Amino acid sequence: MEKPVPVEINHVRAEGKIRITWDDGHVGVYPQEYLRGYCPCALCQGHDAALGKKFISVPDAKLREIRTVGNYAVEFLWHDGHSTGIYNYEYLRYLCPCSQCKQVGNES
Amino acid sequence: MAAATTEAVMEALRGVQDPEIHRDIVSLGMVKNLAVEDGKVSFTVELTTPACPLKDKIEGDCKSALAGVEGVKDLEISFGAQVRGSKVGAGQTDLLPTVKNLVLVASGKGGVGKSTVAANLAVALKMHGATTGLLDADIYGPSIPILMGVREEPRKVAVNGGYKLGPPIAHGLPVMSIGFFLEPEQAVIWRGPMLGKALNQLMGDVHWGELDYLIVDMPPGTGDIQITFSQQLKVSGAVLVATPQQVALADVIRAKSMFDKVMIPIVGLIENMSYFICDGCGKSHEIFSRGGAVRAAERFKIPFLGEIPIVSSIREWGDKGVPILVREPESEVSKIFLEIAAKLAGQLSVAAETAKSGQSLKIVSS
Ligand SMILES: Nc1ncnc2c1ncn2[C@@H]1O[C@H](COP(=O)(O)OP(=O)(O)OP(=O)(O)O)[C@@H](O)[C@H]1O
Ligand SMILES: [Mg+2]
Ligand SMILES: [Zn+2]
Ligand SMILES: [Zn+2]
Numbered sequence: 001m002e003k004p005v006p007v008e009i010n011h012v013r014a015e016g017k018i019r020i021t022w023d024d025g026h027v028g029v030y031p032q033e034y035l036r037g038y039c040p041c042a043l044c045q046g047h048d049a050a051l052g053k054k055f056i057s058v059p060d061a062k063l064r065e066i067r068t069v070g071n072y073a074v075e076f077l078w079h080d081g082h083s084t085g086i087y088n089y090e091y092l093r094y095l096c097p098c099s100q101c102k103q104v105g106n107e108s
Numbered sequence: 109m110a111a112a113t114t115e116a117v118m119e120a121l122r123g124v125q126d127p128e129i130h131r132d133i134v135s136l137g138m139v140k141n142l143a144v145e146d147g148k149v150s151f152t153v154e155l156t157t158p159a160c161p162l163k164d165k166i167e168g169d170c171k172s173a174l175a176g177v178e179g180v181k182d183l184e185i186s187f188g189a190q191v192r193g194s195k196v197g198a199g200q201t202d203l204l205p206t207v208k209n210l211v212l213v214a215s216g217k218g219g220v221g222k223s224t225v226a227a228n229l230a231v232a233l234k235m236h237g238a239t240t241g242l243l244d245a246d247i248y249g250p251s252i253p254i255l256m257g258v259r260e261e262p263r264k265v266a267v268n269g270g271y272k273l274g275p276p277i278a279h280g281l282p283v284m285s286i287g288f289f290l291e292p293e294q295a296v297i298w299r300g301p302m303l304g305k306a307l308n309q310l311m312g313d314v315h316w317g318e319l320d321y322l323i324v325d326m327p328p329g330t331g332d333i334q335i336t337f338s339q340q341l342k343v344s345g346a347v348l349v350a351t352p353q354q355v356a357l358a359d360v361i362r363a364k365s366m367f368d369k370v371m372i373p374i375v376g377l378i379e380n381m382s383y384f385i386c387d388g389c390g391k392s393h394e395i396f397s398r399g400g401a402v403r404a405a406e407r408f409k410i411p412f413l414g415e416i417p418i419v420s421s422i423r424e425w426g427d428k429g430v431p432i433l434v435r436e437p438e439s440e441v442s443k444i445f446l447e448i449a450a451k452l453a454g455q456l457s458v459a460a461e462t463a464k465s466g467q468s469l470k471i472v473s474s
Contacts, residue, residue: 005371011473066471072371074471088369 005089009066009074018063020092028096036061036078038095039085112179114144117151120177124169127162128454129461133170136461140188147181149174156457157320158189159236161450191238191320191453194460195342202342203311207241207319209456211375212337212346214367216359218328220351221380224426225416226325227255229347230281231433232449238320241275241282245337246327250287257429258283265315272315279434284314304336311341321456330366345375345459347413347452352382352400360404375455377405378448382415385440411455414448417441 008021018030037055039045044056062079069075073088087095096102122134133139133153142151153166160166167185174180193208204210213226223246230242244252252258256278265274275282289310316322327333337343346367350360360377367374379401405412417440425435433442 006469008470008472011471013473068469068471072369074469089371 003090004093006074006092011063011066016062018066020096022093026093026096026098028093028098028101030095030097032063033057033059033061034097035063035076035087035095036082039076039082040087040091041084043082043084110179112144112147112149112177112181114142116177117142117144117149117174117180120173121151121170123173124166126156126457127165128458129156131461133166147179148184149180149182150184150186152186152188155187155189156192156460157236157453158191158238159233159450159453160189160457161447161454163187189237192457192460194344194456203308203340204316204322204342207316207322209321209344209460210324210341211321211344211452211456212324212326212334212372213349214326214334214346214363215328215349216330216361216363220328220349221416222328222349223251223255223325224422225347225349225378225380226323227252227426227431228433228445229449229452230321230323231279231431232445233321233323233453234281235433235437235446236449236453238453239318241284241316241319241322243322243324244283244285244287245324245333247286247290247333248327250285250290252283252325253285253287254429255426255431256281256283258285262288262314267315273313274315278429279431282316282319284316286310303332304340307333307336308340321453330362334366335370343372344456345373347376347378348374348410349378349380350401350404351380360401360408364408364410373459374408374410375459376413376452377401377410378413379415381418384418411451413451413455414444416444416448 004022004024004026006020007023010019010021012019016032018032018035019027020030021027036058039056045054058080063076064079065077067075067077069086073086074092075083075086077083118134118139121139122132124133125131126133126136126138129136138154138156140152140154143149153170155163155166167187170185171183174183191208195202195208195210213222213229215222223244227242230240233240242252242256244250246252258276258278260276262273262275262284264271273284275284277283324337326337346363348360348363364374382401401415402412404410419432419441421436422432422441425432432439433445436442
């Protein structure tokens, strides 16, 4: 399979972080406010924004639950009840905030 | 001469590969009931599908591998089959846990013969000895009940203290159609967000029993229902049907990109109405664009499963509710369907290995 897929998503509650381990060996740690801020749903991103460009600040965002969607995406359920964002694997990987990924990402 | 030992025989069999999965038959757990006594060796090769296209090859390879083992005087190889599950889908709840392989028959465009192919593939897999069911998911134009000559409605069966719907049996296959549940005024629920719920309920309500394969006739195109299927069901893979005229690659590309998005593997491409077997002379006549699907398959690295000719009796008997495989099992086109089904089963065995080795997603909290 060419595209990386996650093999483990660990919700590290004490730190408010989500650690994703990918099948190509990559590991990324996502702060929950960061994931919430880039929620891909139409409510958050608007209909014409390019996906992943708009950051909505929800400072006290708290993740409640993670669920799989089909075999290509996950959805996050937030404490305030928001749950309409479906993050496909490609998008999740694109969001990876690690220094290695951000370097590449910022170029474009 | 030293007597043959179990170890030596096992070691030699490690040199025999499953020709499709490309791993040795010992580590795949396909060698069963091995007995070695006074130079007499016997064992069963448990194939991954009764429709195995390569049984003879495996048998030949076992024989030549054991020819080199000292002290083997007599050899008896028997064959069995245990169909393995190949459904993928990380962490999803499986709505059809008793179905080992779920195959979607799809196309980028309507009218290419999906339903005809789906019905005959299901019959072919059954003829090969596999327990097979057929599901018509074409919400726009359910046609499986006609093609299979189904006249009854699903009946209520008691299961685990509750009631479920037992599919009517046609030509020996359990057959279910979304058409059984479509009331005109309900049509609206088969789109948008209600679609997921409705499908979910339908899936949960049907009592299929244990199936090796469930073949699903999909509605044409690459819309909502295909996406919804992948979200709600664990699917083994999709088979794409194309005709030479419209292997305006675009259709294959659209279908492929949709299945890629939802990570459903494409396990094969079939070219239907590929050439023409003349009623008069029995010879086959070329259609100018024959072979487009082979090229598309090569280009996208999709296994090519075969070409089905245009045969007027396919349509005639289809209209009367009798699949051509049932009506004329010895005909040329029936042999082609049986071959395609065997190739498909082979690809699904490969997919089963990948599904198992591919780690599934774990969601944890710490
Ligand atoms: N190989 C064939 N030879 C002759 N007729 C065929 C062949 N394949 C399909 N047909 C006929 O072509 C017509 C369309 O086939 P079918 O209904 O299976 O297509 P479909 O892709 O399921 O269509 P739809 O998109 O409407 O669901 C039918 O009348 C069928 O009998
Ligand atoms: Mg059809
Ligand atoms: Zn959102
Ligand atoms: Zn990264």
